Amino acid sequence: MRDEIDQYRQSNVRPFGVNPAAPDKHAGYVERLQLPFVLLSDPAYEAARAYNATLPWKLGITRTVYLIGQDGNVLYSARGAPGAEIVLEGLKA
Amino acid sequence: MSIPLKPGTPAPDFTLQGSDGKTYRLGDLLPASHVFLVFYPGNDTTG
Numbered sequence: 001m002r003d004e005i006d007q008y009r010q011s012n013v014r015p016f017g018v019n020p021a022a023p024d025k026h027a028g029y030v031e032r033l034q035l036p037f038v039l040l041s042d043p044a045y046e047a048a049r050a051y052n053a054t055l056p057w058k059l060g061i062t063r064t065v066y067l068i069g070q071d072g073n074v075l076y077s078a079r080g081a082p083g084a085e086i087v088l089e090g091l092k093a
Numbered sequence: 094m095s096i097p098l099k100p101g102t103p104a105p106d107f108t109l110q111g112s113d114g115k116t117y118r119l120g121d122l123l124p125a126s127h128v129f130l131v132f133y134p135g136n137d138t139t140g
Contacts, residue, residue, distance in 0.1 A: 008129055014122060015129040018109065026112035040109035040117055050105035052095040053132035064097050064132045068104040070124035077097035087129065090100065 004084035005036045011088050016040050018047055019061065067091070104128075 008015045017039040019026070026039035040047075045061075048054045053064040067076040067090040076090025098104070108118040122128050 011127070013127040013129050015131065016111075016117070018130055018132045019135060021135065023110040023112055023114070027114075030112045038115075038117070039112040040107075041111075042107075042109055047105070047107040047109060048132055050107065051130070051132060052097055054095075056095065061132050061134045063134060066097070066104065066128075066130045066132075068119070068123070068128040068130065070127055072104055072119075072123050074098050074100050074102045074104050075127070076100060079097060081131075091127065 007084040007088065011091060013067070013088070013091075018042050018053075020045060020048070 005015065015037045017037065019039060019041070020043050021041060022043065023041045026041055029035070030039055042048055045054055045059065048061055051064065051066060053061055055062050063080055065078055065080075065082060065087065066074055067087050069075045076087055104119060106119045108116060111117050119128065
C-alpha cells in the first residue's frame with residue numbers, strides 16, 4: 001500500500017492498516033518503515049471480528065481489505081492484497 | 094470460514110487508536126472521504 005498511496009489520495013480515499021498490535025508498536029513500525037499512512041490498533045479484535053477478518057481456527061487476522069464509500073457502505077472487499085487499481089474500481093460501481 | 098462483508102453492506106463502525114496518537118472513528122471519517130481498511134496479521138510479516 002505504501003507505494004500506491006498517491007493513487008488512494010488522488011481518489012479521496014484515506015487508507016489505514018488495522019492490526020491487534022499496540023499503538024506504540026504501530027508508531028515504531030510506521031517510523032521505521034516511513035509509512036505514509038496511519039496504523040490502527042485493534043487489540044481486542046473487535047473491528048477484525050466485525051469485518052470478518054479473523055482466522056477461524058485460532059486468534060489471528062487473515063489479510064482482508066475493504067473500500068468503504070462516503071455513504072458508509074462497503075464498495076469493495078477481498079481477501080489478500082489486491083492492487084490499488086483493482087480496489088479503486090470499487091469507486092466506479 | 095467466514096467471507097468478507099459484501100459490497101452494499103453497511104460498514105461496521107469502529108473507534109480505534111491510531112499510530113499517530115489520535116483516535117479514529119469510522120463515522121467521523123465519513124463522509125469527507127472514502128476509507129480503505131487493510132486488516133493484516135502483523136507488522137514485519139508477509140501477510
